[in-house]
Amino acid sequence: MRLSGKYAALIVMIAIFAVWAAAYPLAQLLPRDTFSDPFEPVYNGLNVLFTALAFGGVIVTLFFQADEARIARREAVERSIFEMFQTFTSPDFQDVKDRAYLVLLTAVKDRAYGEFLASRLFVVEQQRLPESSMVLVRSLAPEKQDLDDKALVHADRNDRLRLDNMINFFNMLAQRESSGTVVKHFDFAYDWWRPVLWIIAQFQLQQYEASPTIRQYCRNPLLSSTLRTLDAVYGHAPLNTSAEVWAYINTHPKLKDFELDPNYQTLPETQPAHP
Template sequence: MGAWYVGTEQGVIGEFTTQPLADVFSSINALFAGFAFCGVILTVYLQIQELQDTREVLAETAKANNTTAEYAKENAIVELFQTYCSDYFQDVKNSSMNVLIPAMASRGYFDFVVSRFFVAEQLPLSNEDWPRIKLVTRSNTFEEFTESEQHDRYKLDELINFFTILAYQKDAGDVIARCDFSYSWWRPMFWMIAIAQELRYESNPVIQKYGTALYFKEVVKMLDQAYKLKPIENSSELVELIKDHPKLSRQYQLDELHTHPERWERVTS
């Protein structure tokens, strides 16, 4: 009101300006513009503070998430190792070896075992394979061997499932670095099974029709990579791995038929 009065009284500021009222409003506009600018500055400042607070909260959240993830990984490692060392899983490993060792000694029995991974085109268990099997089994007769064979083969499925879970474990390399899981014992036999599975699947349309997609070869590759080993690429590399293997070729009486590269290659017509 004071500014209005001064602006309307010509005698008061007439000697200073010829447009007193316009100049008064200009000064008022400048004042409010200044207030508005201060408001913008305050808003920007508050937004910067809010963003900084948000960054701090996000940093704390990320830290907490990393701690939780690390704890979960540690817990998974402990659980896997406890499973592997449990009395139950010891039976799984022993039963699996009751199948795998005879499969190394007898190519015929090996083919039978591989065929049983599929729902179609399964081979029969033949007593013609017994002369080779009896070299490495605790069973005294073929009949005694067949009584426990199916049970042991189901345990082999459990062993393969365990290593599949291990292979697909996030940060599997870190898990394996802490717990070995005796992979060097299983590796050559796993590769033999994986390659034989693939050959049987690819060469038989009936198996393809009724079977599920194969995954075990990819699992063994992932395990090799986690253990920093070079995956097997072809039949020659597989034969090179198994033919002079200290366990397979000597203690497990490796069947010579396993060492023929053509046995690990797809037959083309």
Template sequence: MNSNSGDGRKTILNLIMIVFALIFGVWLGAWYFGVQPSMKEITEQPLSDVFNSVNALFAGCAFGGVILTIYLQLKELQDTREELAKTATANHDMAIANLKMAAHANEKSVLDLFQVYCSDYFQTVKDSSMSVLIPAVACRGYCEFVVSRFFVAEQLPFPEGCWNKVSNASYCESLEEFKKEEQRYRYKLDELLNFFTLLSGQSNSDEVIRRCDFSYSWWRPLFWMLTLIQRERFESSDKIQKYSTPLFLESMVKDLDRIYGFSAFESDEEAWSYILNHPKVLTYGVDPAWSLTRSID
């Protein structure tokens, strides 16, 4: 770039020198012709007339230069408009390309999540999560214990008396085995909930999410059960609200409901009726304690 700029300045200087040389040559020529004896036969003031004609020539050239300058400026303005139009078109095309790339990136992220969901490792995550969720249906006390662990404040102790209800919904042979395994299962449940939170955040890829079988209709009643208990616990305690992060499950399930086309619940009673009368939930053995404060009708 510096070399090209230097060459351009040299060219301009050479042109200026040539122009000045031509002007000086014309001026000398005018003197030469003006002092010639033969010029006196044509005019009484040869030198003055020659220079007047030279002045007229330069005046005409100057006027022509002005016209040429205006033309060049108009041409440059037109070229500038064309370049701006090309730039605007290029920016528009780039914006469209960026949108397509963003959409492709969102779709790819959904497909990546689907591959994770179908992986052998994530199958253990789903199995472990069900080892928490099914006992949570079978024992209300255990469900509230699980939800309390979502918060850093006012966590409930493990309900020792839940085993009679949980034993029919667990693969564990004893309460000691269940207490030993269920913490590991709850960690896997956290992974599952984080996975679906990430999925619900892919707001620009609803169609791709609907086409992939993430089995949300199976998880939906169980996720809503955790959501309602989490909200009740959060709203009932100033200490939890002070030290804990805002609710995340409710926004997740609402986003997924919208993506999969489920109708929104008009009230908590309607949501509990849906949960506790869900055909799949009923097969897990619903704790009668739910009917004390929840509508099952």
């Protein structure tokens, strides 16, 4: 049980006055020669009192500062919850979520697109949109069905930019000191995003590990690092190896409902799930 600053101050002051008031009677019980001049001058008694009060003031100040720190932290958490909630539920961000999830759904249905998508998270060695994926990209978005290949690539790029925004959102959530408290109030649908994001995170990690050029020029945090942090915050079992990641992906009921590409079953299982 924590005492508030005002109650702590009252207790400290009462204790100081009690000790000071008891000092003289106690001194009278001692032999005369115990002290050279026990409380004889009134000045000495007042000096002791004010010294004790000054010391008590330091203690009281510390109590008040601790109270203020707790209040400031609580307000920061509440502000964090409100800001993240406002962002996640805003109409503009709803479009970001919809387009980002459409991109991820394409990766679920097409392994080649998933590898392409992961490569676009790096500034070097970016793959081109696979021609074999264009039919699927068109079929999942009615507004893309009549686009030529050049326009389709541009439209797909715009949707991938929405995914970048969504990844940045989850990265900010993962890096907040109050993230554990925040998600207790609003879960941000992480259970929906987790399996589809792990597909991209694992491809990104594999490309990072396989390419010295990527490791030289790319310093942005890997998506797998963000997901591991969020997994811990949300209480998910950690995915420590590549085998665990792909087993989770290939057995996830929702990904099966989304018609997960059977080619995911043939992926290698020997790589770690993090550097």
